[in-house]
Amino acid sequence: MSQAQIVIGLQWGDEGKGKIVDHMAQRQEYVCRFAGGHNAGHTIVVDGKKYALHLVPSGILNPNAKNIVGNGVVISPKDFIEELTQFDNLEGRLFVSDKAHLLLPYHAQIDKALEALKGKDAIGTTGKGIGPAYVDKIARVGHRVGELLDTNKLATKIVGYFEQNSVIFEALGINKPDFDELKKELDGYKQELLPFIANTTQMMWDILKEDKKVLLEGAQGTMLDIDHGTYPYVTSSTTISAGACSGLGLNPKDIGKVTGIAKAYCTRVGNGPFPSEDISEEGDIIRERGHEFGTTTGRPRRCGWFDAVAAAHAVRLNGVDQIALMKLDVLDGFKEVKVCVAYEVDGKQVDYVPYDLEDAKPVYKVFKGWDKCKGIRDFASLPKNTQDYIVALEEMVGAKMGVISTSPDRDDTIIR
Ligand code: GDP
Ligand code: IMO
Numbered sequence: 001m002s003q004a005q006i007v008i009g010l011q012w013g014d015e016g017k018g019k020i021v022d023h024m025a026q027r028q029e030y031v032c033r034f035a036g037g038h039n040a041g042h043t044i045v046v047d048g049k050k051y052a053l054h055l056v057p058s059g060i061l062n063p064n065a066k067n068i069v070g071n072g073v074v075i076s077p078k079d080f081i082e083e084l085t086q087f088d089n090l091e092g093r094l095f096v097s098d099k100a101h102l103l104l105p106y107h108a109q110i111d112k113a114l115e116a117l118k119g120k121d122a123i124g125t126t127g128k129g130i131g132p133a134y135v136d137k138i139a140r141v142g143h144r145v146g147e148l149l150d151t152n153k154l155a156t157k158i159v160g161y162f163e164q165n166s167v168i169f170e171a172l173g174i175n176k177p178d179f180d181e182l183k184k185e186l187d188g189y190k191q192e193l194l195p196f197i198a199n200t201t202q203m204m205w206d207i208l209k210e211d212k213k214v215l216l217e218g219a220q221g222t223m224l225d226i227d228h229g230t231y232p233y234v235t236s237s238t239t240i241s242a243g244a245c246s247g248l249g250l251n252p253k254d255i256g257k258v259t260g261i262a263k264a265y266c267t268r269v270g271n272g273p274f275p276s277e278d279i280s281e282e283g284d285i286i287r288e289r290g291h292e293f294g295t296t297t298g299r300p301r302r303c304g305w306f307d308a309v310a311a312a313h314a315v316r317l318n319g320v321d322q323i324a325l326m327k328l329d330v331l332d333g334f335k336e337v338k339v340c341v342a343y344e345v346d347g348k349q350v351d352y353v354p355y356d357l358e359d360a361k362p363v364y365k366v367f368k369g370w371d372k373c374k375g376i377r378d379f380a381s382l383p384k385n386t387q388d389y390i391v392a393l394e395e396m397v398g399a400k401m402g403v404i405s406t407s408p409d410r411d412d413t414i415i416r
């Protein structure tokens with residue numbers, strides 16, 4: 001009986017999970033997604049070619065790995081089908097849970113309409129319909145992938161749902177779908193997805209029993225977790241390692257090594273507190289050098305310094321065994337590099353994540369910068385100041401930085 005390894009984002013998403021999952025996937029037999037939807041954008045660069053994955057697990061570029069999209073994911077069939085067109089021969093290599101919830105076009109319409117109504121209090125969602133799809137799931141009015149098998153019944157239920165909630169849909173300016181058009185659309189989804197629909201819970205149990213090498217791929221990041229993130233500026237799923245159990249049908253004993261992914265600095269896209277944000281020119285330099293623009297929405301990401309308090313919180317929440325420290329090369333050339341080591345809240349210094357981070361001010365420790373670590377592939381060759389920075393971060397967050405990334409490329413990765 002094997003245990004699955006897991007990769008989790010420790011910050012506000014976009015830490016570089018795609019690169020590390022792809023790197024690790026070269027030695028895996030299965031790669032599985034357990035939460036989120038196509039709000040995720042995981043970038044992989046192999047031999048200079050760039051892939052942006054949203055719903056398809058990042059194991060897809062290893063021809064020997066099979067990929068599972070678990071029940072905890074919300075799936076937009078339209079976007080998923082479009083994403084699949086970049087790959088050949090997926091049958092037998094990709095499996096989608098019959099219990100995953102469908103994210104349908106009206107969910108995105110609701111998402112955008114509600115965000116517009118919130119005005120300046122908007123969350124800054126990706127507008128993909130993630131919140132409304134999870135709301136329907138929790139309210140027990142959602143629809144599962146397995147329902148695609150009977151599209152007549154599914155279309156009838158959806159139209160009925162629009163009729164029951166006509167007051168709300170009319171207020172939001174969302175039209176009731178025409179039954180025939182909806183059924184045709186669902187039939188199209190059924191035809192494309194049928195080869196992939198499976199009882200993935202049973203599959204997970206079987207493959208672990210058969211001692212297969214299994215990697216679980218987190219989406220978003222710990223600070224966007226519905227319970228433990230900066231609520232309400234979060235996503236609508238459990239992004240931490242605990243989410244992998246419910247999102248795939250595993251029990252806690254099924255999970256082994258936990259790798260947390262963190263950038264050597266911090267970014268956040270969308271609204272909400274971000275204590276170590278740097279709105280000066282230095283933040284702009286990080287954005288330009290790090291190409292910090294969203295993979296999913298193209299929005300500029302807010303940039304700032306490594307937040308050791310939030311990272312330590314994430315290490316504890318996820319049970320992190322090792323950290324993969326990403327994008328160290330983006331800090332090349334800075335004279336000084338700052339790290340947030342505590343927050344000042346109501347005039348007091350705290351070294352934990354408080355109830356609300358909104359008014360928390362960062363307390364920084366300043367480190368000496370370095371010239372260049374881009375492309376370096378062994379720890380000993382890193383500049384001394386870079387090595388000192390990494391060792392200091394390890395002490396602050398309480399986990400070993402076992403993987404260090406010095407460029408987007410799969411091979412520019414140090415394993416310690
Ligand atoms: P994910 O959502 O966590 O998979 O991360 P994204 O793909 O949204 O964003 C990470 C970005 O950083 C991508 O464009 C990656 O190609 C890039 N990247 C990953 N690791 C490194 C690195 O070590 N250095 C640099 N310069 N870029 C990296
Ligand atoms: P990956 O997997 C960064 C953010 C959105 C917004 C909030 C809620 O690529 O790291 P949602 O559309 O989920 O309701 O938006 O969450 N967000 C992400 N930020 N990376 C992501 O995914 C994200 N997925 C959602 O910007 O602030």
Ligand code: MG
Nearest residue numbers: 014041042295
């Ligand atoms: Mg991303």
